[in-house]
Amino acid sequence: MISINSVSFRYPGSENWVLKEASVDIEQGEFTAIIGGNGAGKSTLCKTLNGLIPSYYVGDFEGTVMVDGLNAATTSVAVLSEKVAYVYQDFENQLVRPTVLDEAIFSPLNFGYPDYMERGREALRILGLSHLEKEHIWQLSGGQKHLVALAGALSLQPEILIIDEPVAQLDPAHATELYDKLKMLNEEYNKTIIVIEHHTEFIANYCSSVIMMEQGSVLWKKPVKYGLSLVEELMDKNIHPPQVTQAMFQLKREQKPKLFPITVQEAKAEIQGKYEILPGPHLFSSQVSQVKGVETISMDGVDYGYKTITRKRKPIINELSLTCYEGEKIALVGSNGAGKSTLLKMISGLVKPQGGSMLVNGQSTSKLSMEQLAEKVAYIYQNPEEMFIEDSIYKDIDYFLKARKIADRREFIEEIIQRFHLEELRERDGRLLSGGQQRRASLAIGIAMKPSIVLLDEPTASLDIATRKDMMKMLNNLNGFVKTAIVATHDMELVAEWASRVIVLKGGIILDDTTPHTLFSNPALLREASLVAPQIVTLSKEVNMYPAAITTEEFLSRVKQVGVGGGSVECVSKAL
Amino acid sequence: MLNVFQKLFSKLSVENIKIELMRTAYGTEETVLSRLDPRMLIVWSLFFTTVPWFIHNMTILIGLAVLMGVLAYMARVSPLLIVLLIIGVISQFTYLIFVALFLGGTFTALLAVIPLTIKIMIISLSSMAVFTSMDPEKFSDALLSFGVPGKFSFGVSYGYRMLPILIEEYQSIIQSFRLRGKMPAKKGILYWRYIVYFLKISVLAFYPMMLNTAKRTRTTVEALEIRGFSYSEENDLAKKLKLKALKMNKYDYQFVAITSVITICIINIGMFYPL
Known part of the structure; x- marks a missing residue:
């Protein structure tokens, strides 16, 4: 052809x-x-x-x-x-x-x-x-x-x-x-x-x-x-094989076979009978810890909707109540149109709730202007291009600080530029960068605002694996910079690896407020929210691993070849 | 009075303006006018936008204005546009009063302005009624049938397609400025500091919007190429197919007949009872 x-x-x-x-x-x-x-x-x-x-x-x-x-x-x-x-x-x-x-x-x-x-x-x-x-x-x-x-x-x-x-x-x-x-x-x-x-x-x-x-x-x-x-x-070429293939590659490192399983069913056939499944931590031990920090965001019965072309009001968020605390890494998940972006926009003050109360650091967002809220909340757009308002990355990072006439900001900007590896891009126009570079720059712009709350809309969408990995590292390093981080995402591997708390949305209401582990071991909830668990979770369930492992590392630490001491596998998982 | 204004301004959010603009542009509702042949509607509205200039009989003008008002109502013209029209008329009047008094004239000068205002109202109402009822496709097909080049008529309908994208992009860039900017600490007399701040942002936001849009166009141009747009330019096949769908039917003739009869009546009444 x-x-x-x-x-x-x-x-x-x-x-x-x-x-x-x-x-x-x-x-x-x-x-x-x-x-x-x-x-x-x-x-x-x-x-x-x-x-x-x-x-x-x-x-x-x-x-x-x-x-x-x-x-x-x-x-x-x-x-x-x-x-x-x-x-x-x-x-x-x-x-x-x-x-x-x-x-x-x-x-x-x-x-x-x-x-x-x-x-x-x-x-x-x-x-x-x-x-x-x-x-x-x-x-x-x-x-x-x-x-x-x-x-x-x-x-x-x-x-x-x-x-x-x-x-x-x-x-x-x-x-x-x-x-x-x-x-x-x-x-x-x-x-x-x-x-x-x-x-x-x-x-x-x-x-x-x-x-x-x-x-x-x-x-x-x-x-x-x-x-x-x-x-x-x-x-080597920055392409990640399927999770199950990676897992089996690590498990069979010594045998060096030519072919590995690439689907869940193939991997299941290889594991069953040949490997022993070790029990994992009990599901509830990984539940959100009962000791909570200071409240940062508190929503009570919040409503939002918009008008369509037929002038009918289309509700997006329905009487939603949620409280977020210091130190939390929250993932908002749900299908397209579940209200994730709208919720983030509401916290950042881009849209005001039409009903209910919305407090950020104890202050009602309805009484604050976008500019005032921005001193505490940084909102990173889904489309980074919309954040580039200057003609160079350096000026873009500087914009917020300059508007507030902060003295000696040069040093701080340099620190940010180094932290986000933007040294070579500092004089470039943000619009002309590659997708991954744009994301990195947009995150730097947000963090330079020294926010206590950072909101990210789809930070890993349409990134190749190398840049995605990079982004994950950045997200994990946010601790110490910000008190609460909220990410709206479709990327379930990101949820599994990063989040400490997961809010599942559907039709503008909270279906569940839980942890990645509990979410991924609840098939009914996943189906209802049109989510699909990472491949490794499906494999865990197929080989009767309870609770299901949610990352490849966790999976590897919990399987053992029958008749072999646990040593080799554990070594491998550490090496990962 | 203050409350009325506050209520009005609260409706003037970007969201609402966008919806009203889109409603006018896309002509989404099934109304009396929306089923008509676009070519006929364009010719019809051309008639009603030129004829008033040659009429000096107040009765006829008022009659036509009422007719257009009724048609605009039947076409469900967006209230936003009506409000804008009223504001325009009122402000024009007030400033003419001031000018007349300032130049030492009398209020009689104003009477001379009334016919002009009514003429403008007739024209505005008839074009609003027509454009609210016509979706961009029909409009561009009608242009095509009048012999306007294909690129131009496509441009018209593509413009409509881009409109919401541009408005949304503009809005988010303005928000981006605001999320990183700082409002002036003091309002200033009559909020002038705020006004300057917002005006500055709304001008600055144009540049990022244009650049982002220019970037998008690359894909659009390629897509047009592979989807046969330039092919259709060289061949008349597509044009013939498109125009085949345009047909005057019974309903169109009825519309022309009824509006003509009413217009003739108005003119006759005007002849006998001129104001």
């Missing part, structure tokens, strides 16, 4: 080759994932398939790309687009029409298909969007928008679908739903599907093959089980 032969490309005037003699073949009906670090050339490679490179982005192009018998370099983008559809990572910007149906019929209409209406409707039907046909795009949730972008691509009935980072902005339940849809398109409609993906758990569960790229070249293409079993190589 696709044959890429020794393809090189560089942008005009640039010294660096973005693609360097990349070669790979993809068969019809394959479901393949492209992995590799930032700047590996993954998106660039995909753009050679629909002719954007070299027809639209003119540059030095060598080699041949054949798509369904056509030479992509000499075929027009229009002709190729009918065979290859592309869904961007920032899919919101690819939606150009006001309503869902308009969006779905856009491409077939442009190409002049008389049956454009049927094609659009069919694409919506396949993806289960028919009921949203008349909705305005800007009122949809992120997950729905993503599906609409996919429908817009599907309406041309292409043979090949390329999706760049399909789940980066979705909650776990919606992410699984999206992949199920892709699987259905692959199996029932025999579409060739190519995803660019950081989350190896999804690759393991859905893809048939995996392509590894580095510095513009294709290193290898392997069946998914073989590819993901190269644990050391993947880790």
Whole structure:
């Protein structure tokens, strides 16, 4: 279907080759994932398939790309687009029409298909969007928008679908739903599907093959089980294999097998009978400690809603009461639209509660201006770009301090810059940084406000694993700087590794106020809040480990090979 | 009086303004006017925005203003726009009174201004009624059928699509300024310090918004390319398909007939009983 032969490309005037003699073949009906670090050339490679490179982005192009018998370099983008559809990572910007149906019929209409209406409707039907046909795009949730972008691509009935980072902005339940849809398109409609993906758990569960790229070249293409079993190589390139694969790699370090289990079921088969499960700490011993510090945030019967285009009030937060204390690391979890961001915005004073009382450090937020509240509360936006209001990172960090005419702030800013490793970026414009750098800078801007409460909205969304790890380290180092940290997130591994308390939201009310351990051992609660526990939790349950381990480290410390002293495994887990 | 103003201002939140703007732009409700052919509506509103200038008969003008008022009501024009119109009319009047008195004129000068004000009201009300009832798609299709280039008519509907994104982005950047800024400690006479502070922010916030938007456009431009937009520019296929959907039906003719009859009646009455 696709044959890429020794393809090189560089942008005009640039010294660096973005693609360097990349070669790979993809068969019809394959479901393949492209992995590799930032700047590996993954998106660039995909753009050679629909002719954007070299027809639209003119540059030095060598080699041949054949798509369904056509030479992509000499075929027009229009002709190729009918065979290859592309869904961007920032899919919101690819939606150009006001309503869902308009969006779905856009491409077939442009190409002049008389049956454009049927094609659009069919694409919506396949993806289960028919009921949203008349909705305005800007009122949809992120997950729905993503599906609409996919429908817009599907309406041309292409043979090949390329999706760049399909789940980066979705909650776990919606992410699984999206992949199920892709699987259905692959199996029932025999579409060739190519995803660019950081989350190896999804690759393991859905893809048939995996392509590894580095510095513009294709290193290898392997069946998914073989590819993901190269644990050391993947880790070396900052790609995390699935949690179960990592766990089994550590357990079987001595035997050095060629293949490791990559799904929960495979790992279960390997563990059962061969390993002994050690009892863990009792669930209640890890419960929120009864001795609580000073109250920092206190909400009582708080309400909030907004008006929709039909002037009806849509409630977001319903009579919510919550008290947070000093020293807590709180994770807010729940599906898209559960009210997580709104709750954070309310604490920061960006929106005022419409009912009930909201006290921050004992003062009612309704009586304080945003500027006054900001002296105590730092709110880190989900989209870091909206925090860059100056033309350099240094000035952005300085803004708050300068407005308050704080003397000798230079030294403090330098300290912050060092702490967040921004030395080389200090004079750069925040908007031009990479995603990971932007997050780091936005966190630095927030911490430079010396807040006692810090609120983070999706701090790890759409980060690759290396930057995500970096972010985790930063979050763990917040102690001592701030009294209370609250994170709204879809990232369940972040919840497992970082949080001391978890607030589960659904439809603007608190479903549960608990700890990561209790949350992940409660399947009914997870289902109700549309959450999916980390893979290692599922594995723990499958092998009858109670209470379930929530991190790979914890899992490893609680399994022992039958007939072998606990020593080796414990060593390994310490080494991790 | 003060309370009325406070109530009014509390409704003037960014959220409310956004919703009202979007309602006007997207024409979401099924109203008497929303089912009409957009081409007919545009021609119709062109008629009612030019004709008043040639009429000097007060009865006719008042009659037309009432007709437009009724149509605007039937089209459910956003109250925000109506309030803005009223504020505009009142402020225009007050300043003319001041000017007239200052220049030593008399109140009779004011009488001369009344016809002009009514004309402007007719025009505003008729265009508000039409634009509230027409969603951007219909509007851009109508433009296309009048022979406006495809790029322009697409630009119009894309502008509507971007509107909420821009407003939201602008709002969060302003909040970003406020979250890190410091309000002046003193209000100053008539809150002037606060006003300067907010004005400064609202100007400064434009730059980040433009830059962020420019960055987004890269994807949009690529997406337009692969989704066949430039292809449709070179071929008339898409245009023909789109315009096929536009049809004048019985309902449109009825609308034209009824409004014409009423207008003729108004003109006749005006002829016989001029004010």
